[in-house]
Amino acid sequence: MATLSKPKFRWHIAVFLAPAVLVYTAVMIYPLFNTLRLSFFAEIDHERVWVGLRNFRTLFLDPVWSKQFWNALANNFWFFLIHMAVQNPIGIALAAILSSPRLRFAALYRSAIFVPTILSFVIVGFAWKLILSPIWGIAPGMLDAVGLKFLYQPWLGKQEYALTTLALVSVWQFVGIPMMLIYAALLSIPEEILEAGECDGITGLSAFWKIKLPLILPSIGIISILTFVGNFNAFDLIYAAQGALAGPDFSTDILGTFMYRTFFGFQLQLGDPHMGSAIASAMFAIILAGVCIYLFGIQRRLRHYQF
Amino acid sequence: MNKARRNPGTTIAAHGALVLYTLIALFPVFVILINSFKTRKAIFREPMALPNTESFSMIGYETVLKxxxxxxxxxxxxxxxxxxxxxxxxxxxxxxxxxxxxxxxxxxxxxxxxxxxxxxxxxxxxxxxxxxxxxxxxxxxxxxxxxxxxxxxxxxxxxxxxxxxxxxxxxxxxxxxxxxxxxxxxxxxxxxxxxxxxxxxxxxxxxxxxxxxxxxxxxxxxxxxxxxxxxxxxxxxxxxxxxxxxxxxxxxxxxxxxxxxxxxxxxxxxxxxxxxxxx
Known part of the structure; x- marks a missing residue:
């Protein structure tokens, strides 16, 4: 806390800053670095011993561990890709429709579409689990009604579909966020620009592609990085729907559930805080890399327009 | 989307898309809520029906509260x-x-x-x-x-x-x-x-x-x-x-x-x- 000390130490600045800085440092920054530090230790004979990079060697190279790690990482990337390919385009499309002028009931639609976002993962996970369940039969019943019953599968119970299904459930839950952010960006485009385009004969869809989309690219960048950080930090939905084992047969395991299992243990395996820290460190590196790519690679190249 | 001001077709399409997505967003919540007020039999027999005098039941809530x-x-x-x-x-x-x-x-x-x-x-x-x-x-x-x-x-x-x-x-x-x-x-x-x-x-x-x-x-x-x-x-x-x-x-x-x-x-x-x- 550097304060100007020459004329007179201004105590009030320190007083204003102290509570936030103390809580933030003690509960967030210090544990973060402590976790990174713990990943270089292991417990041997009830004592914490420095083992250097051994945990990471185990994580990346040991056949049992590395299989789980790469599986979780690959699943996590797939989870993220589905969000980028489904959630964000739907969000943008909904925002574009909502922002059309003089649309009636716009506020009503907006509020209704945002409802899933406010629900907890526990509710969302179980609600979809029940709806997709072959026992209850809502999903097969609805497919039957439109003559597509043959398409039905117990999606959450099949290895090849479970992860994609959960990713789509998560998309359903969070589509409101990109929708709102893009909606705000679209509203801030000045009317004159659109009218100028109209004079040149650019209206409707081509106005969206040629004028609006380039102008909202920075917002699309923000929702992409928010999605990235959120996805590589996800845990709750998988845990609520499939449990800590992320079944069937780890096919829905992502880094969050993998770290939880490693840290806390499950069934016969004991929890291991040091391996848990190693996974947390790997997650930290991935998220940091993503944020850096965004800040230095993408955000700087995007053109920002000032109105 | 200035065309929407004049073209009723676009407006209808816009409302159609929004209504469809609103239904998708609210459907699971709706299903959970209506079925929580039904008897076990009714939940399975007609999951999409609203509770009526015959199928109405608060048994689930009683269990939860107990x-x-x-x-x-x-x-x-x-x-x-x-x-x-x-x-x-x-x-x-x-x-x-x-x-x-x-x-x-x-x-x-x-x-x-x-x-x-x-x-x-x-x-x-x-x-x-x-x-x-x-x-x-x-x-x-x-x-x-x-x-x-x-x-x-x-x-x-x-x-x-x-x-x-x-x-x-x-x-x-x-x-x-x-x-x-x-x-x-x-x-x-x-x-x-x-x-x-x-x-x-x-x-x-x-x-x-x-x-x-x-x-x-x-x-x-x-x-x-x-x-x-x-x-x-x-x-x-x-x-x-x-x-x-x-x-x-x-x-x-x-x-x-x-x-x-x-x-x-x-x-x-x-x-x-x-x-x-x-x-």
Whole structure:
């Protein structure tokens, strides 16, 4: 806390800053670095011993561990890709429709579409689990009604579909966020620009592609990085729907559930805080890399327009 | 989309798309709610039908109220959310004021330091947080959760609030100084009331993630007395997984408080997001 000390130490600045800085440092920054530090230790004979990079060697190279790690990482990337390919385009499309002028009931639609976002993962996970369940039969019943019953599968119970299904459930839950952010960006485009385009004969869809989309690219960048950080930090939905084992047969395991299992243990395996820290460190590196790519690679190249 | 003004076809298509998506968004909630009021037989025979006099039943709710301590869970969630929000707003506003109002060495650096946490999730530090809470005896207390959520909310709060506080007129503050108000009085009496809309935005942003969080209650406070509503419903549903009435009622009871809050605050929430506070 550097304060100007020459004329007179201004105590009030320190007083204003102290509570936030103390809580933030003690509960967030210090544990973060402590976790990174713990990943270089292991417990041997009830004592914490420095083992250097051994945990990471185990994580990346040991056949049992590395299989789980790469599986979780690959699943996590797939989870993220589905969000980028489904959630964000739907969000943008909904925002574009909502922002059309003089649309009636716009506020009503907006509020209704945002409802899933406010629900907890526990509710969302179980609600979809029940709806997709072959026992209850809502999903097969609805497919039957439109003559597509043959398409039905117990999606959450099949290895090849479970992860994609959960990713789509998560998309359903969070589509409101990109929708709102893009909606705000679209509203801030000045009317004159659109009218100028109209004079040149650019209206409707081509106005969206040629004028609006380039102008909202920075917002699309923000929702992409928010999605990235959120996805590589996800845990709750998988845990609520499939449990800590992320079944069937780890096919829905992502880094969050993998770290939880490693840290806390499950069934016969004991929890291991040091391996848990190693996974947390790997997650930290991935998220940091993503944020850096965004800040230095993408955000700087995007053109920002000032109105 | 100026064509929409003239072309009724486009307008109908727009409404069609929005209605369709609204149905997709609300359908699961609707199904859960209506079935929670039905008998077990009716749940399975006609899952899409509204409850009528014949199929109406509250048996699920009775099980939930008898078996689970949902009022305690609700109270815990309330305490954690309200106290964390209060601390985030108070500490966040104080720090934001210091950063926005005074020029001192290290100001920019401090701003960057506090902004780090916007992008780095606090969950990464869970292992060390748990160790710290065990060492200080805070494990299985609501205080542990409050501390974590306060730390988690501060970075964005400082970021948003300091942007707003830069807009508060200097003349007003200087007039206060000439009248002999201390810096603390200027903050609490003059600046804080003026940034109330921004405070509301920050509060609404933080409220939902805190209320819905499953990770930290599961790890830091899983004991029966400190379970939050989210964790409580997760555990309850896990135990009663074959009792469909109880599961559906528990889900409905977990949905209800959030929906009520949402009805009250949705305008604030949407205004907060669309005002560009997160840009």
């Amino acid at each position: 078996q689970g301590d949902f009022f305690l869970y609700f109270q815990n969630s309330m305490i954690v959310t309200v106290v964390s929000l209060f601390l985030v707003l108070l500490f966040g506003a104080m720090a934001a004021f210091a950063l926005a109002e005074y020029r001192f060495r290290g100001n920019t650096l401090m701003g960057l330091y506090l902004a780090l946490g916007i992008m780095i999730p606090i969950r990464i530090g869970t292992v060390a947080i748990l160790e710290m809470m065990v060492a200080t005896g805070l494990v299985n207390t609501l205080t542990a959760l409050i501390l974590v959520y306060t730390a988690q909310g501060l970075p964005l709060a400082v970021f948003i609030l300091s942007a707003f506080m830069k807009g508060v007129s200097d003349d007003l503050k200087n007039a206060g100084r000439i009248d002999g108000l201390s810096e603390y009085m200027i903050f609490f009496r003059l600046v804080l009331p003026l940034v109330r809309p921004a405070l509301a935005t920050v509060a609404v942003f933080n409220m939902i993630p805190i209320w819905n969080d499953l990770w930290f209650p599961l790890i830091l406070a899983p004991s029966e007395e400190t379970k939050t509503l989210t964790l409580g419903s997760q555990v309850f549903i896990g135990q009663f997984v074959t009792d469909w009435n109880a599961v559906l009622s528990a889900l409905s009871m977990a949905i209800l408080p959030v929906m009520i809050l949402y009805v009250f605050f949705s305008r604030q929430l949407i205004r907060g997001i669309t005002s560009g506070a997160v840009k």
